[in-house]
Amino acid sequence: MIQRPTPKKVRLRRTMMFMNAQKPSLIRDAYIYGSDSIILDLEDAVAENQKDSARFSLYHALKTIDYGNTEVIVRINGLDTAHWQEDIRVVVAGGADGIRIAKCESADDVKLVEEHVLRAEREFGVTEGRTLLMAALESPKGIMNAYEIVTASDRMFGCAISGGDFRKSMHVQINRGGIEMLAARSQMLLAARAAGVQCFDTMFPHLDDKEGFESEVRQNREMGFDGKSIISPKQIRFVHETFAPTEKEIAYAEKLVRSFNEQADAGVGVYTVDGKMVDIPFFEDARRVIELAKACGVYHGDL
Numbered sequence: 001m002i003q004r005p006t007p008k009k010v011r012l013r014r015t016m017m018f019m020n021a022q023k024p025s026l027i028r029d030a031y032i033y034g035s036d037s038i039i040l041d042l043e044d045a046v047a048e049n050q051k052d053s054a055r056f057s058l059y060h061a062l063k064t065i066d067y068g069n070t071e072v073i074v075r076i077n078g079l080d081t082a083h084w085q086e087d088i089r090v091v092v093a094g095g096a097d098g099i100r101i102a103k104c105e106s107a108d109d110v111k112l113v114e115e116h117v118l119r120a121e122r123e124f125g126v127t128e129g130r131t132l133l134m135a136a137l138e139s140p141k142g143i144m145n146a147y148e149i150v151t152a153s154d155r156m157f158g159c160a161i162s163g164g165d166f167r168k169s170m171h172v173q174i175n176r177g178g179i180e181m182l183a184a185r186s187q188m189l190l191a192a193r194a195a196g197v198q199c200f201d202t203m204f205p206h207l208d209d210k211e212g213f214e215s216e217v218r219q220n221r222e223m224g225f226d227g228k229s230i231i232s233p234k235q236i237r238f239v240h241e242t243f244a245p246t247e248k249e250i251a252y253a254e255k256l257v258r259s260f261n262e263q264a265d266a267g268v269g270v271y272t273v274d275g276k277m278v279d280i281p282f283f284e285d286a287r288r289v290i291e292l293a294k295a296c297g298v299y300h301g302d303l
């Protein structure tokens with residue numbers, strides 16, 4: 001039986017790759033591709049008459065496959081279905097790292113899931129509090145309640161917007177440039193940062209539109225997301241490259257951090273690095289860049 005290490009609330013989650021929990025061919029080797037997290041889906045990828053079989057397959061996978069450092073999250077069915085309670089029991093009994101609450105709309109939704117997770121942890125002798133939570137915000141109501149959702153439980157590590165359901169609710173289609181999701185993405189990012197949790201963008205469904213995918217990923221990074229939901233291994237590499245600091249950014253951050261300490265020792269609070277004004281927030285952000293570069297494996301300096 002596989003024993004997974006204690007899940008971490010804060011960790012690198014550039015890519016969270018969905019796959020149908022019912023399909024052994026997908027979930028058996030999923031960790032080989034190197035996404036930071038995988039999301040074994042019991043919800044919309046699984047046909048209604050296959051929910052039981054997906055749960056069996058999921059439990060077997062959780063108990064027997066060594067996913068190593070890849071985080072294992074399970075997306076449970078919505079709270080308006082007959083499935084979510086049994087989903088939670090199986091996820092907890094199997095020892096997954098966390099649960100993605102599909103179509104989450106309120107703090108009460110989170111609290112209800114939390115209550116059932118705790119009950120399952122007690123039932124199956126799993127350490128209380130081990131199972132983390134994240135919320136998928138898939139409707140205008142979910143977005144409007146983003147802050148109360150992400151602050152509703154200590155188990156919560158982040159939230160993700162879900163474009164398929166969200167666009168459906170708003171009567172819009174996917175657009176190059178993302179104008180149809182700009183307000184919702186921004187509101188969710190504000191809520192997540194205010195709460196100190198991570199924030200992820202939705203999956204990009206058009207697998208053959210490389211240019212569209214890449215432009216969305218770049219925009220995700222520019223907006224401040226921590227990572228992205230993805231649906232195919234072929235989407236991993238570009239997201240990882242885009243979310244890692246570039247050599248130029250690392251070099252600048254390094255220069256800033258080193259000079260800041262010297263300047264501070266000499267009693268100077270504000271000065272310039274390469275013609276750009278810097279003071280304490282720039283120093284703190286440069287430190288974040290270095291830490292991110294380390295986590296992404298692209299920092300080779302000695303800071």
Ligand SMILES: CC(=O)SCCNC(=O)CCNC(=O)[C@H](O)C(C)(C)COP(=O)(O)OP(=O)(O)OC[C@H]1O[C@@H](n2cnc3c(N)ncnc32)[C@H](O)[C@@H]1OP(=O)(O)O
Nearest residue numbers: 017018019020025026027030041044045164203231232233
């Ligand atoms: C709106 C929502 O709810 S999104 C969330 C729910 N959706 C999902 O879970 C869909 C996840 N993705 C998939 O199931 C698949 O990528 C599909 C159905 C979209 C396309 O499948 P395919 O046409 O087989 O994709 P493709 O030909 O690119 O696959 C290449 C390889 O990657 C594997 N692969 C593809 N997608 C995934 C995935 N999500 N996870 C793991 N492996 C995958 C395939 O098994 C195949 O492996 P092989 O070469 O060893 O046979």
Ligand SMILES: O=C([O-])CC(=O)C(=O)O
Nearest residue numbers: 162163164165202203229
């Ligand atoms: O969370 C996601 O990106 C996938 C999803 O359910 C949606 O788009 O509705």
Ligand SMILES: [Mg+2]
Nearest residue numbers: 138162164165
């Ligand atoms: Mg959805």
